[in-house]
Amino acid sequence: MSLEKPEAIIIGGGFAGLSLAVFLAELGYQITLFEKKPLLGGRTYAFVDRKTKCWVDNGQHLLMGAYHETLRFVDTIGANYALCSQxxxxxxxxxxxxxxxxxxxxxxxxxxxxxxxxxxxxxxxxxxxxxxxxxxxxxxxxxxxxxxxxxxxxxxxxxxxxxxxxxxxxxxxxxxxxxxxxxxxxxxxxxxxxxRMIFPKTNLNDLLAKPAKAYLELRGHKIIRDSQVDCIHILDKKIQSVELTDGTEYRANLYVSAIPFQGLLQIIPPGFVDSLPYFSNLKKLETSPIVSINLWYDKEIFEDFFVGSAYGSVHWFFNRNRISDVTHPPYHYMGVISGARHLLDSSRDEILEIAKKEIEILFPKAKEATLIHSLVNKEREATLSPTPASELLRPEVQSPFENFLVIGDWVKTELPATIESAVVSAKLAAEIAKARLKIEETKVSLAG
Structure with missing residues (x-):
């Protein structure tokens, strides 16, 4: 008697979902991953700027040398070339x-x-x-x-x-x-x-989405984009299936949510959300926004990779050309404003004006340069708001349902809600899945 190859369904194709897909594939699971958007990446994504036709990241994402699990994952999918150490x-x-x-x-x-x-x-x-x-x-x-x-x-x-x-x-x-x-x-x-600080020197699509997708599909796993899970069917404290918005149902041995808590609350039946503190507590969590200001100049305005600032509204300035080893114009800079609740109702022109004024004060060369193009991006729900209350409410990876795990940067990992937290949550889920496989293998062995 042999154990059939176990199947896993992962909902969400960001850092958490893609890293878990790789970890479970290594354990022998057959993976089907659903992503509701056309592009993979979750909240770490890149898009094509309409004017320049270039890929632009939704924000400047940083890694550190201490991001051990993230760096191992990037190495596994063969994307080390896309990283640049400080x-x-x-x-x-x-x-x-x-x-x-x-x-x-x-x-x-x-x-x-x-x-x-x-x-x-x-x-x-x-x-x-x-x-x-x-x-x-x-x-x-x-x-x-x-x-x-x-x-x-x-x-x-x-x-x-x-x-x-x-x-x-x-x-x-x-x-x-x-x-x-x-x-x-x-x-x-x-x-x-x-x-040490580590930067993606390519766009985030090339760092994460493309290599992870290639790694998984080359090994026979399925990544289905533009497909949104509408609800989860539950019976006897187990997930029975997931249903897409088109009515199609999929079944597996293991189900994993790798989406933000707001999305998870939408696919769990309301009765379970109201009756189980594991889910009802998620309603109390809040998010924090990030605003990024991209500016392209005809001349270089500063040479550092990045500069932190306590001077005004913009907290960090990043030199995208230096990070990406691009030595010719246009010179691309990105200003980042963290926890930017006060700017969510401001127009993009107003935010741009704030950034331009600070840049001209802090980097005098900007006064001699011409601003060729600009782009302001607001990520309204960029990260979990890391309040003391939220630390108590972050859920465990194991949900109340035996065959349902929950991962993401916002779950309980003993880390802040960072990229590393997302990958660590996937590692924790993989360890649970591995332990269950051993139990099933033991049962099969005893039955044989």
Missing amino acids: KQENVPLILDSGEKINFKNHLIGILGLKALSWKDKFNLISLYRSLKNLNKLASLTVRQWLVNEGQSLKSQKNFWDILTLATLNDDPEVACAKNLATVIKKGLLGNAHDA
Whole structure:
């Protein structure tokens, strides 16, 4: 008696869904993945700009050397060529005064940071001690934690706030201290390899969607795009099938949701959402937006790979030509505003004007350059809002239904809601699936 090849249905083709598809394929599962959009990538996608006809990312997505699972996944699908490690040793920061400084993104670099007073640096001893028990920080916001640890308002404005917005995509007033502490512990206090920043030097479609799709389809797995799961059929605490909007039903041994929590709530029958805290708690989660401003100039306006800023509204400026090793015009720059709730109702022209004014103040060469083209992109639900309350509500990968797993950057992974969290959630799901396969194999062996 032999065990038939198990089948898995994955709903959603972002980082979480595609990485799990690869992990399960390695375990011997036959995969069918549904993605409602024409393009794969989820919330990390690229699109074709109508004017330039070039691929443009929906935002500047960064990796770190500490993203171990993400980097293994990218290596597995053969997309390492699309990544570029940080080439500059120092991270440029512009203070609220407009002064530009540099720091090395590790512990020694922080101790040498001009934005921190000697008192701030001395108080880092207490702050680092608090990293020993991250759970004690789960009920605090970043602001509360930093104030408790004696960090001055100036140091918060010129360093900690920038770090919080860059890594957690939300304001220190609301972001959970445990999340920032995790970033510090795994990134800044790790080794030099973990602390380095890594950029996609191609568009996100070439980094993720194309190579993952090719990897899976070459091995006989199915990726069905433009196909939306409308509902999930449940009986006796198990998923029986998924039904698409056209009425077609699909069945498998294992079902996995790899979509944002808002989408998951739409496909679970309302009775189960209302009766099971696992699902009803998802209604309490909130999201945080990101606004990206793309600008193409006829001349280079700064040479750094990227620059952080405490000066105004734009938190980071990225030099897309440098990152992509493009040395000719037009010169493409991207400004990023994290946690940008205050700009969601602003027009794109208003947002563009904010970015242009700050660029001309901070990078004087911009006054001598001609802006050829611009593009503003609003991601209204870019990430989970990392509040202390949301940390308590993030669900486990295992759902109340035996054969239904839930993955994504927003589930409980002990990491902030980042790309690495998405891939780690997929790894956790693969471990559950592997354990179940062993149980089934044991049953078959005993029956034989």
